[in-house]
Amino acid sequence: MDSSQRKGVSFEQVTLKDSFWTKWLSVHKKAVLPVCIANCEEKSGRISNYRKAAGTLPGEFEGRYRDDSDVYKSLEGIAYSLAVQPDSELERKADEWIDAIASAQQEDGYLVCYFIMGVNGDQRWSDMNKHEDYCLGHMIEAAIAYRHATGKDKFLKTAIRFADHFLSLFGEGKRHWVTGHQELELALMKLYEETGEEKYLKEAHWLLEERGHGYGRGEGIWGKAEWGSRYTQDDKPVREMTDIAGHAVRAMYLYCGMCDVGKYLKDGAYLQALNRLWESTVLRNMYITGGIGSSKDNEGFTADYDRPNDTAYCETCAAVGMIFWNHRMNLLYGDGKYADIVEKELYNGALAGVSLDGKKFFYVNPLASDGTHHRQEWYGTACCPTQLSRFLPSVGGYLYQTDSAGLWISQYISSRTETVIGQSKIALSQQSGFPWNGTVKLRFEMECKTSFLLSLRLPDWCKDFELFLNGKPYPAPYREKGYLKLMREWDNGDELLLDFKMPVELVRAHPKVKNDQGMIAVRRGPVIYCAEQLDNTAVFDSVVFDRETVFTQQWEENFLNGVMTVVAHTKAGEYRMIPYYAWDNREASPMKVWVPYRES
C-alpha cells in the first residue's frame, strides 16, 4: 500500500475525444438522462412526492420507500453531464428538482418522502432495511456532484442538514444502526473530503464497525429468514471478512466504504480484508464479463465457482459497483490488476446494462438467454437505469491518476487532460483505438522539461506489445504490478506510441466452474464476445469449437453502432459473434457466451 499520494484525475479535468465513448456520452445525454427524468417526473410520482411532503401539492406518497434514491442518482447523472457539457435547460430542471427536494426537508433535517408521509404514523428510523440512510447517501453524492458542476450549494446544504440529523441520532454512544443497504459510508467519506469535517469520517468508520455484532438482529435488516446475516454482510465484523457473500451491490458499496475509510486507519485490517475480499470476488465469483452475483434469490452470491450462465443475476448496478471499488483499490495500491477489472466492466459487464440507443436497461445480465430476456425502459426498483445515468458521463475519471512521482495511465480512451506534476503543468493528449485496436498515441505538452515517472497499464489480456518513444523503439520497459514504468526528463512534444496486439483469443473459465467445463469463450482485447441465434440460425445450438477452428475478425461500421465482429469457421459452418455488450439490440433471440470445445 502506497496510497499516500495517488489521486484520480477527475472526469471534469478530462475531455473525452473517443469515437467509442463519445457515442455513449451522446446517447446518455439524448436518451438515458431523458428516460430518467421522465420516469422520475410524469411517469412516476418521484418528484411530486417531495411537493406532497412539503404540503405544496395534495395527495399521498406514490411508489416505494427507496424511490428518493433514484431522484438523487438521476441528479448525480445530470450534474456530471452538466460538468462536461453545460446545458441551461437541464440545469433549470435540476434546480427545480432541488427546490422541490429542499422544500420537503423537515425542521430537524430529515428528508425521506416515504416516511414524512408515513401512513402508519412516524416510523422514521424504525427499520434498518428501509433505505433511509441509503437515500441520504445518494443525496450527498448528488449534492456534491451538483455543487462541483454548478457552484450552487443549496442542494449540498440540504444534504448536510440531513447528514447532521443522522449523526445526531446514530453514532458512538448513540443509537446503533446497521444499515440494510450500504452507501452512506462512502457518501460520508465524500462529504468528509468535501468539507474537511472529521465527524463524517468518524461516522463512516462507526457505520462500518457496527456490522457483525448482532446489532441488526430483530430490526428486520436481514430480510428473508433463510438469508441470515450474510445477506447484508452483517455476519462478522468487516475487518474479519474473508469471502464475498450476500447481496452483490451492497457488498460493492461496503467495500468502497472500507477503501475510503481504510486508507485513514493505521492498523491496516480493512485493507487486508479488502485484499481477501477482492480475491474472493474476482478469482472465485466473477463471470468472464465482469458480472457478479450468480443468484436471483438473494441478488448475490451462493458458493465459490457457482456460475450458472442462463440464470446469472449479474446486476448492472453491481458491475458499476465493481468499477467504483476497483478504481479505489487501484488508487490504494497502484496495481494494474484493479484497472484491468475496471476495463472489463467498462466494455462488458456494465456497458451491457444499456441498449445501444440508451433507452432501455438490463437489471439482470445473464451469459446465456433463451431469447426471452430483454432490456426495459424502467423498473419498479430503478437502481440500474439511474446507476448507468450517473456512471456514463463520469467515465473520464477512470483514465488518469497522479502521485508525487508522476502520472499513471490506466485506461486507453482518447482524451485530453491537463494536470500538475510536481510544479509543472502537463497537458496530455491520448489517441486510442480501444476497444477495437490496441494502438495508443500519447503526446505531452509542457512549458519546460519535467522529470517524472510515467506508469502505463499493460492490460492483462495483452501478451505482446511494442512501445515507441518519439518514433524509436523502446525495448524492454520495466514492468511492475501491471504497469510499464518509464522515467525521463519529459519534453514538450514527446510522443509515445503503444501497440498492444489484440488478436482473437480463446479463454477458459477456472476449471472448478462446473457450468463452463469443456467450454471456451472468445475475447479480443478487452471485449468478450457472444453469439445471438439470429446471426447463426443453422449452427447456434450445435456449434463446437476445436483445434482446427479458425477465427477471423471484421470491422462493421454500420452494424450495432460500429463493432468488430468475429467469425469462427467451424466444421459445421460459420459462427458469427458480436461483443457481449451489444446483445439484445435487435429482434429477440437466444444468446450465449460459452461454446463447447472438443479437445481431441
Next chain:
Amino acid sequence: MDSSQRKGVSFEQVTLKDSFWTKWLSVHKKAVLPVCIANCEEKSGRISNYRKAAGTLPGEFEGRYRDDSDVYKSLEGIAYSLAVQPDSELERKADEWIDAIASAQQEDGYLVCYFIMGVNGDQRWSDMNKHEDYCLGHMIEAAIAYRHATGKDKFLKTAIRFADHFLSLFGEGKRHWVTGHQELELALMKLYEETGEEKYLKEAHWLLEERGHGYGRGEGIWGKAEWGSRYTQDDKPVREMTDIAGHAVRAMYLYCGMCDVGKYLKDGAYLQALNRLWESTVLRNMYITGGIGSSKDNEGFTADYDRPNDTAYCETCAAVGMIFWNHRMNLLYGDGKYADIVEKELYNGALAGVSLDGKKFFYVNPLASDGTHHRQEWYGTACCPTQLSRFLPSVGGYLYQTDSAGLWISQYISSRTETVIGQSKIALSQQSGFPWNGTVKLRFEMECKTSFLLSLRLPDWCKDFELFLNGKPYPAPYREKGYLKLMREWDNGDELLLDFKMPVELVRAHPKVKNDQGMIAVRRGPVIYCAEQLDNTAVFDSVVFDRETVFTQQWEENFLNGVMTVVAHTKAGEYRMIPYYAWDNREASPMKVWVPYRES
C-alpha cells in the same frame, strides 16, 4: 491467504534426475561437504571446541563466539545429503560430531562452546548480539534434519534440552530477549511441527513480539551506534513493519519466522506486514540477480532503489534466505510470484555463491567487478559456505506442493516424486530442459483415475508458451496468480508437454534505479547473463547495445560445465556473455551485468 492445506513435498520424497542439478549435487557431495567438514575440523577448532568444553581435550576455545553455528549448518547439509544418498562413512563422521557436541552440553542444557569456556567468567546470555540463540536455532534445524535422515534422535534430544533451557530463562513473564540475529524463531517453529509441543510455537511468537519495544537497547544488540535499531529490525513491532531495513540475512530469517508463526495467528497482522515487506524487498530493493542488501557497511539495506553494482553486497546467505522466505510465502498464498523469486535465486543469486567445482564460495556477490573479487574456500565468518552446503541437497523440496484440491508444480527440474492426493497415490515424472530450454514433460502414473486440480507455474519471464495434453494442443489454459490451472480426471499415463519459449531478452531496471539508468541486462529464461573481460578484450569497456544489436545463443557443452552462451552482435564487435552464476571460474577478470543502451 488460503494456507490451510498447502504443504511442500519434501526433498526426501523427490528424486532429482536433472542434468543441471545432479551435477551440482555431485559437486556438493564431492567438494562442498568435504570443504565444510575439513574447515570445521582440522582447519579450525570448531569440533575440538566441543571436546575442550567437555573437558575431554585440553586447551582454550578457538575462533569466534558464533562458530558452533557453522558446525550445525554443515551437519544439516550432511543430513540432507544422507537423506538423498546414504553414505555410512559420512554418517559415522556426523555421529562422531554429534557425540562431541552432546558431550559439551551442560547440566542445565546450555551448549555454546564460546561461553562454556568463557575467559571472562560466566557471560552466558549477557549480550543479545552474541548469537547464542542463533546457534541454538541452527542446532535445532540440523538435529531435526539428522533425525529425518537417519532416524537417530540423540542430536535432537540434545537440541531439545538446549531449547528447553532457553525457554526456562526467556519468555512471557521471564527475561526479555531481542535476539541480535534471528533464526531461533523459525527453528522453534520447526521444533513445534516436529514435536507438536505448543510451547515452541508460543516462544517463537514471543520472540517476534519482543522486537520494537526497546528491550534490546543497552544490551548491545544494535552494534555500531550509527546503525541504530533498524540494523537488527528492532525499531518497531514486527506487525507494523513496512520496509525492509538493516541486515539482509537477519531480515530473511525474521520474515521466515513471521510466515511460520503468522499462519497460526488469527489477526493476520503478520501476513499483512509480510506483504508490505515483500513489495519493499522485491520491487524496491532487489537486484536483477535476486541479490539483496546493497551495502557492505551494514551487510544490508540503505535507501529504496539504491543499487550500486560494483559495491553491491548481496550476501549469498541472503539469496538463500530469499528462497526460504519466498517458498514459505508461496505455501501461504499459492502465488507464482513467490516461486518466480525462488527460481531467480536458484539460477542466479544463490548459485553464484559457489564455484563450479564446489570448492570456493562468495560471501559477497557484486554485479560488476574490476577483477579483484574472488571466491574463497572459507571465511572467518563461514555462514555462506555452510549455507550453500545445507541448501544445495534440499533443492528438490522447492518443486512440488500439494493441497486438498491437488498438486502444484512450482519449479521445472527433472525429477520423480510420489505423493498422495486425496485418497490416491500419484507418481509424477518430470523431464525438464530448464534452465537452457523451456520444454517440460510431465507424466502421471496412478492406480485409478483421480480428479484433481493441477497448478503449473507460468514463469514471469515467459511471454509465450504452448501446452499439450496427451499430444493434443490444449489452448487457453486458465491462469490465476502465476499458475496455469487444469482440472480433469487424470488417468494413468497422462502426459503434459509444456513449451515455455525462452528467447534472449533485454531487461531494464526500475527507472528509479539511478545506477542502471540507460542500461540494459540480458536474460534468457530464468538465467541472467554477464560478461567477463577475458571473453571480450576488445569491446568490454566500450560496449553499447542499440536497436540494431542482434543476440544469438549457443549451447557449449564443454565450457563452464555446460552453458548456453549468448553473443551480442554490436556495431563495435561481438560481446560474449555467460550466465551470471558462472562468473569468476577462470582467470581473474573484470565482469559486468548491465550494458549501456543507446536509445536513438
